Amino acid sequence: MSSTISSGGPPIVEVAELTRAFGTRRALAGVTFSLGRGECLALFGPNGAGKTTLLRVLAGLLRPSSGSARVSGIQLPGGALARSRVGLISHRTMLYEALSPRENVSFAARLYGVRDVNARVEDSLRRMSMLERGDAPVRSLSRGMQQRVSIARAMVHTPQLVLADEPYSGLDDGGARALTSLLGELRSAGTAIIVVTHNLAEGLSLATHAAVMQRGRFVRYDPADRIDATAYSTTYREALAGG
Amino acid sequence: MADVLFAAWVIARKDLAIEFRTRSAFFSAVIFALLGLVIFYFAWDPTAVTVNDLAPGVLWVIFTFSGLLGLHRSFGVETEDHAIDGLLASPVSRESIFLGKAIANLIFVAAVQLIAIPALVVFYNLPLGNVAIPLIAIAFLAAVGLVAVGTLFSAMAVNTRLAELLLPMLSLPFFVPIVIAASQSTAKLLSGRPIVEAAAWIKLLIAFDIIFVAACTVAYPFTVDD
Missing domain, CATH: 3.40.50.300 (P-loop containing nucleotide triphosphate hydrolases)
Known part of the structure; x- marks a missing residue:
């Protein structure tokens, strides 16, 4: 079809x-x-x-x-x-467990050549309500929170x-x-x-x-x-x- | 080229940050290196083999095997929840990914060497004297070649069931020319020969570094693109 x-x-x-x-x-x-x-x-x-x-x-x-x-x-x-x-979201989070949400999203932003990385990272985390846990290691977050970070990571480069x-x-x-x-x-x-x-x-x-x-x-x-x-x-x- | 190197540095920094947090591979490699030094020390018969004959072999055996511990972890971190997909779906070139991993591995191996070389000097009472800087330069040159080959094979082996076995099996044959050149030049230096006598081995080391870095950088994309 x-x-x-x-x-x-x-x-x-x-x-x-x-x-x-x-x-x-x-x-x-x-x-x-x-x-x-x-x-x-x-x-x-x-x-x-x-x-x-x-x-x-x-x-x-x-x-x-x-x-x-x-x-x-x-x-x-x-x-x-x-x-x-392209922004890719998967049921696999594609995150590094030893790094924090902020570090994971910031890493992605740099790979995508995003300008004003810090502001974009904060905005992406805020949209997914992850600012408060932004500095905790990803491994300490629940599965749902990890998925939120994964979505923030995928959106950071618009x-x-x-x-x-x-x-x-x-x-x-x-x-x-x-x-x-x-x-x-x-x-x-x-x-x-x-x-x-x-x-x-x-x-x-x-x-x-x-x-x-x-x-x-x-x-x-x-x-x-x-x-x-x-x-x-x-x-x-x-x-x-x-x- | 600047973009490739910038992306490589971003990836290397990420890998080093992960290793700094966990320190699992670094501690394993350092402890392995120190244990190797101790075991060789107690197995050594000073009346049969002089320290200058033994030390180069000990040094390069422990560097080779302790380095493998870090190399195995290099792409291992990318298997956590398919992080490698995020890396491969990003706009950085495959060459940047390889070089980033290789830079992180080089810093890892150099850090292990920074602890292992002084330990070797103390344990074996080596008369390092004015050969310290040439020895460090040889260690660095050898690390470049070992890391280039090891990083490539780490990428190839990581998704296999026998990754921990496959990595040394694939890498060690390619390590041979590097280890021979490094140990021969180290032996010349430690036995007090003038550095010009080691020049041929050092040139060989540089030649293999250039070949391995170039060949592995070109080959890496074929290991990840289907």
């Missing part, structure tokens, strides 16, 4: 017939979609459907086997320039595209609300977002578009005004049953 969205401006993400194979297994089997500024794609599907592989290709961590993927007009794998446009793989994993209600609010703010500011989640309600509350993946393909794709939560729930359950 191909899916094209037009928001008037040039798309932030353009994916055409994208495949990615691991040996003989195709994790992505011809995915096509595009996403413009301020748009959010909620991606659902069972484990092994190819959702994380799609995000890893867009983050520059995996090379496509065939097809084409562009971020901000840059063909992937596009090296440093393409990677500088990415044009946010890739969020199970971002609500480990977050309590407050953390989930802060994340939803932050993603909403980013959308309003023109950031494109792809959220992978198993929680239909959370995903659909953010989305301008939604898709269900199964065996490396989009088996359902709809823009927001045609999203029917009941129909999605049915397709999602069928995808889960089909593996």
Whole structure:
């Protein structure tokens, strides 16, 4: 199923017939979609459907086997320039446990060449309500707090595209609300977002578009005004049953 | 080039900050080095082998193996909750990541040497005299080569089940030319020969440093890009 969205401006993400194979297994089997500024794609599907592989290709961590993927007009794998446009959130926090939240976020800011590092770090931590615990070692924080720091780390360079793989994993209600609010703010500011989640309600509350993946393909794709939560729930359950 | 070096320094500082907090690898390496010195000391028969013949071998055996402890940890810290993904998804070049890791490892090995060399001098009553500075220079040059090779193989071995075994197995054959050149030049210096007699070994050491640093920097991206 191909899916094209037009928001008037040039798309932030353009994916055409994208495949990615691991040996003989195709994790992505011809995915096509595009996403413009301020748009959010909620991606659902069972484990092994190819959702994380799609995000890893867009983050520059995996090379496509065939097809084409562009971020901000840059063909992937596009090296440093393409990677500088992307913020990656995962259920793995990607943090250094011996360092503090402030040090982790500051390290990321320096890698991304952020100007006025200290102010950006403080702002990112404040947005995720982590200023008070900013100097505690990450290993001393709860899983949910670590996830908040991970989100602050991913946002510190103001990415044009946010890739969020199970971002609500480990977050309590407050953390989930802060994340939803932050993603909403980013959308309003023109950031494109792809959220992978198993929680239909959370995903659909953010989305301008939604898709269900199964065996490396989009088996359902709809823009927001045609999203029917009941129909999605049915397709999602069928995808889960089909593996 | 300035961007590559700046990013490398940011990564090196991060690694050193982690090691400073935990001090696990540093203490392990220092204790290993000191224990090595003590064991060799008690196994040594001064009537059969002179101190000038023994010391270079002892020095380079303990540097090589204590350095491996730090090298193993180099990419080990990146496996914590997939921190390596955050590093690889950032816009820094793969070469910067390698050089950053190598710089941190070099400082780590140099810090171990700073403790181990005086300990060796005291234990074995070495007449260091005016060869102290050339000896430190040789130790530094050798550390550059060992760290370049070790950092590359640390990156390759870290995701394997037998990383602690694989790293020395892969690295040691490549350490041989460095260790031979370093121990031979150290032996010349400690036996009171003029430094020009060690010049050929030192040149060899420099040549291997250049080859290993360049080759490993070029090779590293292939170990992380699929």
